Amino acid sequence: MGLAKQSMFDVIKDDMAQLEEELLAISQTPTMLITQIGTHLVKAGGKRLRPALYFLAAHSREEKVENLQSLAIALELIHMATLVHDDVIDEASTRRGIPTANVKWGNQMSVLTGDYMFAKAFALVAEHRCQKEVLRSLSDVICSLSEGEIIQNSEAFDPKQTEEEYAERIAKKTANFIAASCELGAIVAQHSEADIEALKEYGYCLGMAFQVTDDILDITASSEQLGKPAGNDIVQGMVTLPVIRALAVSEHKEELAEIVATRGMSADMVKRGLELIKATDAIEYSYNRVDEYLNRAKEVLPANLPADIRKTFEDVVDFVGKRNF
């Protein structure tokens, strides 16, 4: 979605431009294959949402903060490393329309390059002055990401899931990382503890809203809008919020539960499943949740932010609320 290229990020556009250069520079290593794979991953682009939110938080006090780039790079390296590992795990062949590293260089190289990128991220932290908090936050993020993926896999095709379990899973998978990105920016800006917590909470709510929206769009958007088949989550056994709601209120809940629990379901079953979900209030119900998260994200923003930073934080919230692709 090229979020970072949106004009709403004008206030940090110099940081974002420099980040692209830094990411390319850090991909230059003495080992040719790592350089090739790293450069491929950087050039494949991405939203750069985590560094963007980190930069915003880091600029949210009047004092100028030096050396913002190293943690921005670390955040994006961790994100790229998890994507490379995810693509190996999912045997994905393209991401953002570009061949994945596992297709171009094989699983071995992809797993190892991911490990290398994790380690490189921590090497950057070693040079940083707020080491302890940063280190704890980033290691928690990676633990959370892998736990989230593992839980998602072990709960797949199980229609007996609660909204709380879903919320915990997407927090681990998505929201905690977005929260940590905001938190780290607030830490380097030397905000008060209360404001660090507030910006972290903003990130958490934004991340939750983002993931629930993703899960809704998988059901409502056309395959063209998504760039992948609609209902893909259902095929993969992912029991998302709209599915959980529909399983609770549908007149055909037994039939839907059976579809959800089927591994290797036919296209007709997917279609029927989507119809059953859309016949309930599940989509509206889920969008209400999104709105709650988005409202809370705006509410918790610290009172004393510079006007342009506050506006950007709010614009990001509105952007997530409006997106339909």
Added chain:
Amino acid sequence: MGLAKQSMFDVIKDDMAQLEEELLAISQTPTMLITQIGTHLVKAGGKRLRPALYFLAAHSREEKVENLQSLAIALELIHMATLVHDDVIDEASTRRGIPTANVKWGNQMSVLTGDYMFAKAFALVAEHRCQKEVLRSLSDVICSLSEGEIIQNSEAFDPKQTEEEYAERIAKKTANFIAASCELGAIVAQHSEADIEALKEYGYCLGMAFQVTDDILDITASSEQLGKPAGNDIVQGMVTLPVIRALAVSEHKEELAEIVATRGMSADMVKRGLELIKATDAIEYSYNRVDEYLNRAKEVLPANLPADIRKTFEDVVDFVGKRNF
């Protein structure tokens, strides 16, 4: 080889016993599958060579050092994480006679559990007082390990390799990690910079000797001794020191080069390759290298070590020199 259970490690046996308990304790997580896989990996055992060398170095000054366990755990977690990822990459089905995690739980869980363990290792570092040096050392180790594996893969089946390239590769793959284990112990013991470097060099030389010995045994030992088919490295295209030497001096160097470059070679080709190598001075030549590394390991040990610690460091050297399995 159960090195850590050898009586030569008597001087650190309490630390080693506690480490086993700590490793089991840290494997207990809120996520059931991570707990299962972690416990499986810990119970599968292993040499615990890295923590053992770290403990030795940490006890190598008279002053008592508090809280040694956290970095010992971190070292072993990183080692276990790389083994889990290696087994996914190599599609290995057993390790130390026990089914691998990828066979029991699949590649996805194995990749993610490895990531989780890397992150957990860094979380332990966050609580440590010598953060900066430790963090730099451990992130360098993981970068080095993944680079080593990547280089090994990209150089596979290429008979045009030099001894220098080989040395660089096994340093990255094996020796740097052993070196870092000794270095970290020396750091927490607050040794002088010179002695930290000396203990690191000891670990480096020990690690190099260990790996060259491994590579020799792949050629000279019986399949029964190895617990895997002899000549396995050649089958996998790994051009090790004895092979490089034989390629330089053999009367049949063209034939050997052809064998080394063959993917999916027949059992007869492997047998012929092993014969050609053993007909040269390659084994003796490689053992001379091992001896050089081992002698140097003993030489560089700091002068002022406690007698029992020095003796143990020397016993480890002798053990590596004598091993034939």
